[in-house]
Amino acid sequence: MPELPEVETIRRDLNQQIPGAEVAGVLVHHRDLLLSGWTPGRFGAAVTGSVFGPLVRRGKFLGFPLGKGDARRVMRVQLRMTGRFAIGADSPPPEAGFRHPGIDFALADGRTLYYDDVRRLGGIDLLLPSEWRQMSRNLGPEPLARSFTGKRLHTILAPLKAPIKNVLLDQRRVAGIGNIYASEALFRAGIDPRRPAGELTLDEARGLHRWVRRILRGALEARGTRLRDYQAVNGRSGRYRDKLRVYGRYGEPCPRCRRSIDRLNQAGRSTFFCPACQR
Template structure:
């Protein structure tokens, strides 16, 4: 699933071509990605002009005229593409025709993504449910530690909870925990102040590196122009089972909990007595 760096990269690619553009037509190929009837969805958007395109957590948020907000969550395999011709999108679910320039297409082979229209009030209420943005000034090591002490869940699960922290998914949670030297199954409340400071630095450095590399493409992710991200080569543990740890050369291991794969170095991220949940 695209995470903060991937969604932010898409937003930056969309903005120059969408701002000031007006939606002239909407074609819904697969209504199951919508949260309202296709005719209502299309009517809400037709004639609206893009005022801004931003990101909140893993969501692409387009504010349009008339107090209308178009929210796109890419799910597992979704892509939001600017296309000159229909063949550029292989699994189109929704296509937006603009008054000028390329078409905007939500393309999703598995159709776990969601495209919906909200009012500004509705979106603001939803946005308040998310945790802090990990690259914001408001997200400090002190606040991270305070949040961790409230929870007995595994630290990896805590990081994936969007109400705790917005935008972090399995790739960057695993990467940050490895850099910080913390086992992903450690209880969140067992994390010490020193470890929380390391994890805070690791989260921010991992996300900034991925942003600089325009996201991580393992299979499905593409930016707004259809290009893959370049961060896969920089991953230290995610998807590297059996390969040597860059720090100590021990083999990277995979474990499964919470229905998600976790990747770790058994030497750099050990358990200690009393740390298991």
């Protein structure tokens, strides 16, 4: 799935076009995209007739505020690996290459918001504002927030024995970092991904914190990384791929020391790193 920079890019794109639009009807192509027990009938009835507010994001979750007053809800979307959005007048724009319709939201102005998800690992549900806040409390800090400091990161890591890479991927510790940017940040910070998180010194945590933020900001500026499935709204793609130092570069020379980039499996996913530069 898209990580924080990709999800934020999608949020900003949608935010140009969605707030103020009223939902005229919902077509659910795959009921397994509805989470938390929502059925197409109940979901469609709950959403139809409400108007979207400005979109929000927390970690990798997108929130579409809907309705007013006591009827306020937040439509929560998890894109996971292959979720995408497009907006079109009658069908998804051809450049978006949507071949796996998931849920279509017909808007009262004649446009349609399309959610497409090849693997259907993503999903959508409807929360009360209080439930959205509860979810938010269960997530770690936003890494780009001012309140997220190197010291704070060190405090989070201190009691943990799990490998630092696994901790960066754990959304309860820090929200929004995924497999690409975890590898990239650890490489830039010169930290071995297998090190127990609690072993990092304050200085190392500060260095990692700095690189996490730098990398996420850089990726955000580039509108994300496009590898396989991710695309921003209507197919507009990200350019950060060219800036990746180690991710996906197994066997290539390390950009710093020229030694071959290694790969290992952590928490069921690939970690790319330089065994010489990362200690």
